[in-house]
Amino acid sequence: MLPSTLLRIKRRGNKVLPNFASLNYENEFAASLLIDVYEEHVGKTIGELEDSLEDVEDQLEDMGYHPKFIRGLIELLNRLVETEKPKTKIPPDIARKTVFAVSSERGFAITDTARIEILSEAARRLNASMEEVVEAFNASYDDSEVITKFDAPHPIDLLKQYNLSLLQTLIFKATSMSLIANMTGSEAKSLLRMVKRLGLMYIADKENGVVKLHIDGPASTLTLTRRYGTRMARIIPLILRLRTWRIRADIYHMKRHFLMELDERYSNLMPSRSPIEETFDSMVEEDFMLKFKALSLGWEITREPEPLIAESSIFIPDFALTKNDLKVYLEIMGFWTSDYIERKIRKLEAIKEPIIIAISKDLACTKNIDETLSSLPKSKVIVFEGKLRLSDVMPILKELEQQRDMTMPKEIRPPPSQVDEKAITSYLSKIQEEPLQNVLNTLKTFGIQDIQEANKILRKHGLIIIWKGLDQSKAIVRRIY
Amino acid sequence: MNLRAKKTTEVEVVTLEYDRGTVIARGLSYEVSPLKWDPRAKCLRALAYKYSEIKRSLELLGFKIEDKVLSPIKGSIGTPNLKPLRSYQEEAVDAWLRAGKRGIIVLPTGTGKTLIAIKIIALLNEPTLVVVPTIELLEQWKLELSRALNTRVGVFGGGDKELAFITVSTYNSAYINAEELGNKFKLLVFDEVHHLPSESFRQIALLSAAPHRLGLTATFEREDGRHVDLLDLVGDVVYRKAVYEMKSKHLADFDLVRVYVELTDDEKKQFSRLFSLYKDFLEKKGWKLKSLQDFKRLIMMSGLSKEARRALLAWRDARLLALNSVSKLDVLRDLLRKHQEDRIIIFTELNKTVRKISRELLIPEITYKTKPKERAIVMDLFRKGVYRAVVTSRVLEEGIDVPDANIAIVLSGTGSRRSFIQRLGRILRPAPGKRAILYEVVAKGTPEVAISKKRRKGLVGG
Numbered sequence: 001m002l003p004s005t006l007l008r009i010k011r012r013g014n015k016v017l018p019n020f021a022s023l024n025y026e027n028e029f030a031a032s033l034l035i036d037v038y039e040e041h042v043g044k045t046i047g048e049l050e051d052s053l054e055d056v057e058d059q060l061e062d063m064g065y066h067p068k069f070i071r072g073l074i075e076l077l078n079r080l081v082e083t084e085k086p087k088t089k090i091p092p093d094i095a096r097k098t099v100f101a102v103s104s105e106r107g108f109a110i111t112d113t114a115r116i117e118i119l120s121e122a123a124r125r126l127n128a129s130m131e132e133v134v135e136a137f138n139a140s141y142d143d144s145e146v147i148t149k150f151d152a153p154h155p156i157d158l159l160k161q162y163n164l165s166l167l168q169t170l171i172f173k174a175t176s177m178s179l180i181a182n183m184t185g186s187e188a189k190s191l192l193r194m195v196k197r198l199g200l201m202y203i204a205d206k207e208n209g210v211v212k213l214h215i216d217g218p219a220s221t222l223t224l225t226r227r228y229g230t231r232m233a234r235i236i237p238l239i240l241r242l243r244t245w246r247i248r249a250d251i252y253h254m255k256r257h258f259l260m261e262l263d264e265r266y267s268n269l270m271p272s273r274s275p276i277e278e279t280f281d282s283m284v285e286e287d288f289m290l291k292f293k294a295l296s297l298g299w300e301i302t303r304e305p306e307p308l309i310a311e312s313s314i315f316i317p318d319f320a321l322t323k324n325d326l327k328v329y330l331e332i333m334g335f336w337t338s339d340y341i342e343r344k345i346r347k348l349e350a351i352k353e354p355i356i357i358a359i360s361k362d363l364a365c366t367k368n369i370d371e372t373l374s375s376l377p378k379s380k381v382i383v384f385e386g387k388l389r390l391s392d393v394m395p396i397l398k399e400l401e402q403q404r405d406m407t408m409p410k411e412i413r414p415p416p417s418q419v420d421e422k423a424i425t426s427y428l429s430k431i432q433e434e435p436l437q438n439v440l441n442t443l444k445t446f447g448i449q450d451i452q453e454a455n456k457i458l459r460k461h462g463l464i465i466i467w468k469g470l471d472q473s474k475a476i477v478r479r480i481y
Numbered sequence: 482m483n484l485r486a487k488k489t490t491e492v493e494v495v496t497l498e499y500d501r502g503t504v505i506a507r508g509l510s511y512e513v514s515p516l517k518w519d520p521r522a523k524c525l526r527a528l529a530y531k532y533s534e535i536k537r538s539l540e541l542l543g544f545k546i547e548d549k550v551l552s553p554i555k556g557s558i559g560t561p562n563l564k565p566l567r568s569y570q571e572e573a574v575d576a577w578l579r580a581g582k583r584g585i586i587v588l589p590t591g592t593g594k595t596l597i598a599i600k601i602i603a604l605l606n607e608p609t610l611v612v613v614p615t616i617e618l619l620e621q622w623k624l625e626l627s628r629a630l631n632t633r634v635g636v637f638g639g640g641d642k643e644l645a646f647i648t649v650s651t652y653n654s655a656y657i658n659a660e661e662l663g664n665k666f667k668l669l670v671f672d673e674v675h676h677l678p679s680e681s682f683r684q685i686a687l688l689s690a691a692p693h694r695l696g697l698t699a700t701f702e703r704e705d706g707r708h709v710d711l712l713d714l715v716g717d718v719v720y721r722k723a724v725y726e727m728k729s730k731h732l733a734d735f736d737l738v739r740v741y742v743e744l745t746d747d748e749k750k751q752f753s754r755l756f757s758l759y760k761d762f763l764e765k766k767g768w769k770l771k772s773l774q775d776f777k778r779l780i781m782m783s784g785l786s787k788e789a790r791r792a793l794l795a796w797r798d799a800r801l802l803a804l805n806s807v808s809k810l811d812v813l814r815d816l817l818r819k820h821q822e823d824r825i826i827i828f829t830e831l832n833k834t835v836r837k838i839s840r841e842l843l844i845p846e847i848t849y850k851t852k853p854k855e856r857a858i859v860m861d862l863f864r865k866g867v868y869r870a871v872v873t874s875r876v877l878e879e880g881i882d883v884p885d886a887n888i889a890i891v892l893s894g895t896g897s898r899r900s901f902i903q904r905l906g907r908i909l910r911p912a913p914g915k916r917a918i919l920y921e922v923v924a925k926g927t928p929e930v931a932i933s934k935k936r937r938k939g940l941v942g943g
Contacts, residue, residue, distance in 0.1 A: 101862070103843035108844055218503045
């Protein structure tokens, strides 16, 4: 993240993008030149480093580099520097106090002589030589700190870090952000954990079959605010760990609204990190997965499958079990209360996918255990003690298979694409005026079932329905062009 | 997405809760302004500062309210130990109480706004958050509050994170932690309240449910016009007195002395070369810089065109030249020689110049880089008189209490009227027989003359 004064953007209309540094030879050159300056100044003072940097900045600007780009790199490099106060015989702050106090008494160092007198009086009071006092006095200014360590980055890594920082700095100005991504359950989990920890909120839905998370903060629905921008920026590194992703952020910049859209094609401009690994929430889950895999029964098991959406929030079941075109989810519950179970079941019902809930009797945090468990729908709930066994789950899976076999083959309806457009066109082109009922009857034979759909098609062919009262049988279809 | 309908015979119970800077309501089957439906949490929601208004509306509509919004810090103040108030201070307190414990008091620097606030805090005896702009003020308020209220005062900001019945915070910390602070206090006091309307800081007020609010300032009007928003955030101006109404009665008399310096011949040559580079660019573009906005536009352009950048750099260098003229340091030396017995604050705009003066003339410095601990030491020794002068850039501008300073030397500065008044205020602490002097050192034949004129305008008529 950079100070907003160093933000560089590209604008086109209402679109905005960070002005990323290409990973080309020119930029690598500037980066390595700056890194060299830092390396050369290990053992020297911050003041000396700053002076040298000023020169190099000027040089680079003369070569045509943008000063904000150079400043941004310097900003990042400064964070890699470790410094130390110079060692002096007298502690700097004591020298400082004494010198300033004497100076105040004597009317300040308004001439060279006065300056020497002040310093020698300070030395007398501190029982030290004047050189020692001057040394310690100078050391009390922060630009005299000495650089002890500098971890030189690779120039390309510096540029990648710069690009990430630039993107984050632009996100500071975001009022909301959407993430559209194909995620595994583990990935979604760690993302949402971060969203929660940062005090942000989300609403989930699907865009072209892909999960979309719209992220903002509690006050966002009430007022346009960039309050949550810095927090959203902290999610970016996590997003970059996804294989495919797309973000869309509303940016409020210079009193104007912009849209920023970015996807995984930009990933290689920024630091790459290892993908998010899957983790087990409990031993029960790990144990179940191993057993299930060992005893292959024609069913496949996937841990933390793709996120599901329940009433605009994300739900990630522990497992997906699949066999051919059959898919059922399995959720193993940890500690529970009757309230919690009820809420969970209501939430899962909203998903409209088959989900088996496995409830451990041992992990109940409620008094009326049996009462609660007996009130639950038997078809979906497994109650177990100790470890979850395959024999607990298999009966339900078998039942599902049987159900599927019974309902096959399904009733086959013609898909809408089979509507014969040509025949419709040729029929309608002949109509000047015709009772509505006749037209509807004919259209039905072409696969157009309801009147709304029919109306749309009539309009397309220059025909309108003229109603004479509410009675459909009296209405007519008439050509208007 | 309405909740289940209630039996009509029952009085509907609405639960109000605090959620990270907002108030959420459950149990309502329709929107009641200013609450709005939030599809993410499936409840009604409003910004926390609307809390009192929401309660009033719901009560008016006949709902029974289960109120869980505030979780105020427990405690109370000790036996107050207050200095007697002056008549205008009493008037200000009364005006604020009459206005429904909301509103802003505008009084010149050095007229005891702190005392007014302490009186109000003592009267209300509610959990109170005092928000101040700088670390110095943080320390200063803490000291005065704990002394006058006989109570331990929490400090939230500048590295400390302690919440107490009476807590002082900086605007920065209060902004960053607004969600956490929003329901813990019943009274908010904003010192230098003209800072509050900025995009970030206003959130301190918006995300807080505290019903009672007090704002203090010497300079209510903002150049960007945003002070009008304070009505909504804190309340109306309930009491106001200007500098000219107060002068010589409650404040030290002061003189304004302008000292012109000539640039050296070398400096003059360089200056006119640089300045014409800048002027030529403007003329070529047909621009006249009349306002800060125009200037900002130039700065924005400089990010785009090389020519604009060059013009801007030339302007900057010309200005630096005028600011750092050798002659100015000579004048400073003369003034220091002249005021052997006085307490002096030297203002200069650039940190580089601050450092130069500090190193050469052996005068303690305070810049934005100075660490809080070091700052506190310098201020303490200055107050005690061990240090007779301090050189600073801008950090001392706001209301810091320097009771014995009577000379201010402004070596350079921006054209902002507010900051000039603030600086002036530094030396206007009443002390018997005291006469304060403000020196303004301006380079002849440079744009500084115009800047200085603009600054002085702020003095006429307060």
